[in-house]
Amino acid sequence: MKKYLAAIICGFGAGVLQIVPFVKNFSCCMILPLAAFFSLLLDQRATRNFEKIPMKKALLFGLFTGLFAASFGSVLEILITFITKHNDVIASFTDLQRIVQNLPLSEDIKKEVLNIFQSVREDILKNGFSILYTFSVIVNNFIVNSIFGSVGGLIGARIINSKLHHQSNGQ
Amino acid sequence: MKRSYSLILFFLSLIWFLGIFIEWFIKIDEHFVFALPYLQKTYSLVCHQEKNKLLLFGEIETLTCARCTGIYLGLLLPSLLVLLKLPKGKLHINILLVAAAPMIADVLLTSLNIYAYSKLIAFLTGFLLGSFGFFYLYAGLNSLILELKR
CATH class of the missing domain: 1.10.12 (Lyase 2-enoyl-coa Hydratase; Chain  A, domain 2)
Structure with a gap:
């Protein structure tokens, strides 16, 4: 679990941005890919490993960021709906x-x-609860967030690796 | 990347893009209306869906804003192009930054009320980022497939 701490943190951030009223108005299709990208950067800083990121790792980080965002997002949305009706x-x-x-x-x-x-x-x-609504929230969040997270992980790793490649060429 | 993978990528992008225009499909088959509330929820995860920023065609509107629709069309068209000709050569990070710059500038300038929000500008800047972003995704998937084959 500790290995994916960066994905948990960024996933939480993305989940909150997608769900919380008012903040949600700023939501956009770039939130999850950016969260996945930041989780890769955060992991690099935390592990002090600035080597080229393998795509398998990038995909997993993106996927986990999406899954954590979906988990936090679903729980928050169901909870907010339950409280506020x-x-x-x-x-x-x-x-x-x-x-x-x-x-x-x-x-x-x-x-x-x-x-x-x-x-x-x-x-x-x-x-403050509907089975159909809860089911659609969970299914939607897990499918969409995991796809967007994975896409963000792959693009993010390409960006980070390309930056490393150019830095090493410049030296 | 094998053409079959590119084909899958194209169809996934196409399905996602067509979902934005669900209201058109309801005119073709009314049963699509059952998918409307569900798809509205789906796209709300990735777009603010502000009423005044949605694309309007008569009485029918898209499920995402002009910018997001531009981004998704930007992803879809190159996915069709790579089916015809596989891209070669490395991508420099600056290309993506240059492609993202107009969109970032547009978001900032409209948010600061320096000029009024324009659906056309939002769509075009989104399209620019989406189409260049696709090649990074494509290259990422390509590297992933090569890594998995090793």
Whole structure:
């Protein structure tokens, strides 16, 4: 576990940035790749190993950063929803209603979609918890974050290695 | 990298990019509407989805902002190009920095209200970073495959 401390720290940071209200407004597709990149830099500093980073290690660091971000993010999101009984599903409900109403759909489909969404909304307003919502948060976070983390790890390692390569050529 | 790996990379990029335009697909088959709330949540992880920054086509809007849509299109197009011709030569870090500079400058300047946010500029600067970033990802994957084969 200690080996991936840098990934835990950066994963936590990314998880928080993705979930916490207000801070979340600044979220962007660069957060996770940057977190993976910083986890590689942090690990280099911590281990004082400034040699070329193997791609296998970069992939693992990126993947773990994404997985830790997903774990922290999911727990925080579920907890915040439970405490506040409010989340983006509730906030975006009127928007979704508008989108669905504007789409050229049959009345049955419109009704079915809105019913599913309404039941999730009611569960959250009443109990602060919905199984469907929790499941979608966990699945989404783990898939998206692990992919973006891995991509960040690979690109990050290329950048760090390329910098090392040019530094050694310059000497 | 083998062409089959490049093909997988292209299809993954394509699926991700097409997901942004789910509202178009609902017009083709209404059952796609069931995926809409789920995809909105998916893309919210990687984009702020501010209403005034989404790309609008009539009444239909994208699930990511102009900048993120640009980045993903920037990743998708080179992934198609590498299917036709495999890139050779090493990438200098400065190329990525130069490609990222317009986007960073645009984010800073619009945040400081030096000029107004423009979807076109956001899209183009995102596209520039995405397309150059792809080659770093491609080179990283290439090195990973070579390492795993050893």
